[in-house]
Amino acid sequence: MSPSPLQPVEESWTRALVVVAHPDDVEFGAAAAIARWTDQGKIVVYCMVTSGEAGIDGLSPDECRPVREAEQVASATIVGVDEVEFLGLPDGIVEYGVALRRAITGVIRRHRPDVVITNNFRETWGGSAPNQPDHMAVGRASLNAAGDAGNRWIFPEQLADGVEPWGGVAQVWAAGSPDAGHAVDTTATFDRGVESLLAHRAYIDGLGWESFDPAEMLEGVSRPAGTRLGVAHAAAFEVFSLAWGE
DSSP, rough: OOOOOOEEOOOOOEEEEEEETTTTTTTTHHHHHHHHHTTTOEEEEEEESSOOOOOOOOOSSHHHHHHHHHHHHHHHHHHTTOOEOOOOOOHHHHHSHHHHHHHHHEEEEEHHOSSEEOOOOBBBBBBBBBHHHHHHHHHHHHHHHHHTTTOTSSSSSGTTTTTTOOOOOOOEEEOOHHHHHHHHHHHHHHHHHHHHHHHHHHHHHHHHHHHHHHHHHHHHHHHHHHHHHHHEEEEEEEEEEETTOO
16 A cells, blocks of 8 residues: 655745754754755754763763764754754753743744744654654654743743743644655755755764765655655655644
């Protein structure tokens, strides 16, 4: 049985906030989509919940943190993103809960996006491949925080110095979800997505992936999604609507 077709995502928005757990999370699949949108003149801001400081076995967290932050900033620039925030939560042990919702809600209220983009937060990537705990915590909290941001009685201490509630998030998109029903054509920007992943060289080298081919890896995801969308390459998303009745 053939996979069901994917529907195009809504692209009439102006501002997006990307909230993920680690540097490199965007680049393993969604960066080419970000390049498409910045080329259209849309504003995209990145928020990294951690600095990925536990990601390289050969470097202590204090040594690793600035390396991974610098790689993420360079990677973001390749796809047209000029603003990258790091919340500084501890890598590898991010916990879903009120504290995480509060932190992400604050970022949403400051940046006032139309769309929040996060990573797959299902238990697996499809089949038997388990997801990582930080991804699951951050994705779920991002979905909840998109609703929290519009309620002035949730985390009211944030409403100072000109910060106001923000109920303008229309949708939350989870990139790479096995339950994705939507996608966007990344054929024209696929190569920049590959380049942005290559910017994480210290991380890739630290994993010992000597024969790692980023183009081949990303094609393994983008081509099947593209087939379902009717294009060469695509990035797939599970779309959650925050509007009543949708």
